[in-house]
Amino acid sequence: MNDQADDQADGERRISTRQAAELLGVKPATVYAYVSRGQLTSRRDPVGRGSSFDAREVEALALRSRREAAAPPGGELSVRTSLTLIEPDRYYFRGVDAVDLASRYRYEEVAEWLWTGTLPRGARFTAPPEALAAARRAVAALPEHSGPIDRLRVATAAAAVTDPLRFDLSEEAVLGSARCLVPTLVGALPEVGAAGWRGDGRLARQLWSRLTAREPDPDALAVLDLALTLLIDHDLAASTLAVRVAASARAHPYAAVSAGLGVLEGPLHGAAGRLAHRMLAEALERGGAAPVVADHLRAGRRVPGLGHRLYEGEDPRAAALFARLEGVPQAGPALAAAREVVATAAARRGGLHANVDLALAVLTVSCGMPAEAGETVFAVSRTAGWMAHALEEYQ
Template structure:
């Protein structure tokens, strides 16, 4: 919003930047972030460098923040209440009704996420996150035309491509087959969600000669991840629970990218593609692959100590341990480990994972996170190191669409923080 010159009549009703920041309980730069988002108006001080703010507007915004629970530091990204955003302390917070993380637990729409994942299928948990309704027996169906287009696109790629590449290409291909992709109404977006996820799984090349394209999503995905074509029920249940546990996890980096895309009114396929572009980082979706390789090394050597020593000697953090949102135990890891204990062939990998945690705890008391639990699943199931990334991406697609759907109901382009310029002050001479 462009600054305007104040008139003498209302000068006494205006606040300085410092006064506005104190009233709002935020830093001065956050006051200007409110201005950039149109939540406050400002006026340039005559003959000075600062701005002034309407006292009534500031007081109204402060009351609104208190009512919504955002306080001075911005609401927790997992908080409830009306939607909105704040930027303070250098961090962006977005109010959402989807996921709450607190006290080493997490909840989907107020319901314990672990309970949901261990008692319901991935599809049912996805529907709950999207609609707030539990639909027992939910299944997702991929249109044949979408699958054909996505498979042709994936089959044209080199063999060495990463899972995120396969899924991103399949997403773009499916988008080209959907002339209604620009319809951002709730029913249309939900329809896209229910067809895109099975399309992505169907587009993945099978590990053997069997390609399963019907039944629960976990059963279909298994044939794309493991050479064991006849898995036991406990293994399929563990994979299904892993998908459900990973559906959403607040504003992770990929989810924030999705919300930014949705804020610009990108269609759901493009929003999902934005998320897929972020998960390849070793600190996000690809982290389970690092834990998979670590676990394999421990199994080969029969002892975690030398493997951990090599990691630390190389200056690397030990993968699969600790999570900044859980001071205690990652509830996703705890739930998945419990299911893996029912699978006899997973016992060696479980013992190796326990050895990793106990060896590291001699120096730093870190708990296992979901990446290490995923690694136990993928190693014991004969899957590749990239299988965990595939599981993560397929699972999180449901959460990304839930966040996109929520963002479509907000003011367009609100996800636009202001940069704090730190370069040389203009005017600078033209470069030679």
């Protein structure tokens, strides 16, 4: 007897992804988003024809969704997205494996995929001169101790006032704002490296000179581009939810991005990369990760860069970055220290795996970047994802 017959015998009615989407009134990709957030359970077809769902569970979710849609303002927030699906061991952008996309396409190309569902080879973003000049003036006026999120928030506000079409929420206008804002944010950050890279149109090269004074080698630059691409979106994280709320009130896209940056500045969402960087740097200084991990455990602190509530094993973003960092010679010591951190913590507490913050810290430590560099990479990268969510909310 096959699985479907077993289900029928037990009184359980299974339906396909297409049928579930029709019942819920959403796209098939959104059905899997419900699965990633624990609102639906799916079962793989052993023949390989997709997934099936418990019809009664889908019908119950559809009923809840209709009630939420009819509820007055102030009720429980309900957000649907078809942009990113997270499974226990991988994640997808618009139904395509995100790690595979990031391995074959550059950041700008994957941003276009999230925004438009197309993958234009060779996509480049250009900052409008007026917006870039205004953003640079605003950032230059900040105190020297200002952090990367301070600079990016001010640059976003400055770019907004130079865009007379910012209140136009049509798809074409929002796409134009998105393609201009991301390079404007990067261009507004102060340069610490060689200015000779300024003429290169690729965002990763533009960002490199804002993160380190070292000249980029092709392998390290490829890792930075991979990190930017992997971090573009990760479903409804706290900052993304803030963007969706702002967009639902029809705030213009610059204001929506500002909402995301505001949440990112909170210690529970944006500080993990900085902590992982400092831990790795300390492990290298002390000649080993064991005493550093011991200090964290003795103080009752969680070890930075380990564990992720959405993945059962290693964060797939970390796995992809670690694999690419193998080809960067100067990353060897930091990579070894990161692996020692994982092994030491696992010996004390099983089930802990590396997350993307630890992998990103290997890049920032080994390339002479400051502790806040990971935060900068994350915020710049996620701006494209926030714009994708704003677009989806406006529609």
